[in-house]
Structure formats: structure tokens, C-alpha cells
Amino acid sequence: MKTEYPFQVRWGDTDAAGIVFYPNFYKWMDDATHDYLAQIGYPSSKLFAEHKIGVPLLEANCVFKRPLLFEDQVIVQSFVEELRNKVFKIKHEFIKEEQIVAEGYEVRAWTSFEGKPKANPIPDVIREKMLSQVGTVEG
Template identity: 30%
Template sequence: MSEFRWPVRVYYEDTDAGGIVYYANYLKFFERARTEWLRQLGFNQELLRQQGILFVVREVNAKYKQPARLDDELQVSVAVEKMGKASFNIVQTVYRVSSEEEQTLVSGSVSIACIDDKGKPRIIPADILSAV
């Protein structure tokens, strides 16, 4: 699959006392984009949960390059780097988008595991694997 992008606007609640996005909030932006990516593929996380299919973060790595500020228009990308039987790795990037340019603010990698409702690893269903 190609890169998926989700728009995010920076609100006051996303910023710290200095008026820039608090570093941990970028992980929330990553999460929102992954949720919308799955939704765009046709998979609702609540329905998956009801079927005993959960995706959890195993590891995350983020490199902060430039700060985002209040009212910035951002885009958060999702691109699958590697698929396994019960896990996959995603590359995510937060961009500031303006009419003049696109600037990379944060780049990261996220390792996702598929588990059942008891917390045990499970194979990613074939329909999800084929959609990704």
C-alpha cells in the first residue's frame, strides 16, 4: 500500500507552556493516523476488538526535527515498512503543510503486534493482510 495521510490541526490543548506541541502529543497524532488508515482500509477497531483482534504498540521511536505550533495544519503519514504473521512495522511522519512548502517535523517507526482479547499473540487475519 502507498503512503496514507491524515490531516491534523494543532489546538491549544496540544501545546505546552511555550506554545509548541508537547512532544508526547505527536504519539497521539501517530495513533489517530493509524486508526484512520485502518478505517480507510475498511477495518473499524471496535469491531475488530469485538472479534478478539487487537493491535497494540510494541515499540515506538520518534525523531523530533522541528516544532509544530498552535493552529498549524499538519499531515500525519502511515506507511507499512514490514509485515509479519502477527506483527508489522510502520513508518510515520508528521508534516507541516503550507501553500509554499511541506516541512518534516517528526519522523518515527512503530512496531505493532496483533493480540487476542487475553493479550496473547495471534496471527493477523488474512483479509487485513491482503488489504495492507
């Protein structure tokens, strides 16, 4: 499943030149990941409140192709690119006016926070929702 997370660049997201300050892309990827989970039926707040499950970040990367400016309308398209037993890689494409302006990914672990945090296998019901678009599946 590919999801879309739309937003508008705010004044506080930009530097003195009016160009988006790069850490904001990482913030938006985080937002898009939590939105992705909500769109497949598993909002992060519910996962944590009911099951003490979270998806902490293990790795992140972003490549910037074109600048974003104050008031730009952007859509982040997100999809799971790789799915392992306890870890998934989610790709994010930042689109403005039908052009990719940046693309990145996050690697996250399905983690129980009951007691000491520990990575757990991703439940089959959630894996099935992610699998519909995965490029690579590994055990």
C-alpha cells in the first residue's frame, strides 16, 4: 500500500533564504511513517496504548533534488520497500507539482516496550498489509 501525506511548508520550516532547513525532511518522514501506520489501520498511539508497541528509528537517509520554499504544497508518498521479520524499510518520496524534490527512507524495528525494549516479529496481519507493495521480502 502506498500512502500520501500532504502538507504545506510553513515559515518556521525555512532558513533565512526562505529554503526548507534540511532537518525538516526527517521530521516529515517521521510524520509520514506514523501516518502510513494509521492509514493501514494501526495508528502509533493505539499500538502503544493497547499493546506497548512502537517503531523506533534505526536508520534514516534523505537525498535532496530541488529546494522547497515557504508555502509550497507537498505530498509525501510512502511505501514499505523492504520487510524483514522484525524490521521494515519505508521509502518516502517528496512530490511538488508532480516532481520528486527529495527522497529518503527510514529503517524501523517493531518493538515491544513492555519492560526493557525488545524487537519483536511484525504480526502477520500487519505484514500482509505491508506486503502488497514490498519490493523485497526477507526472513
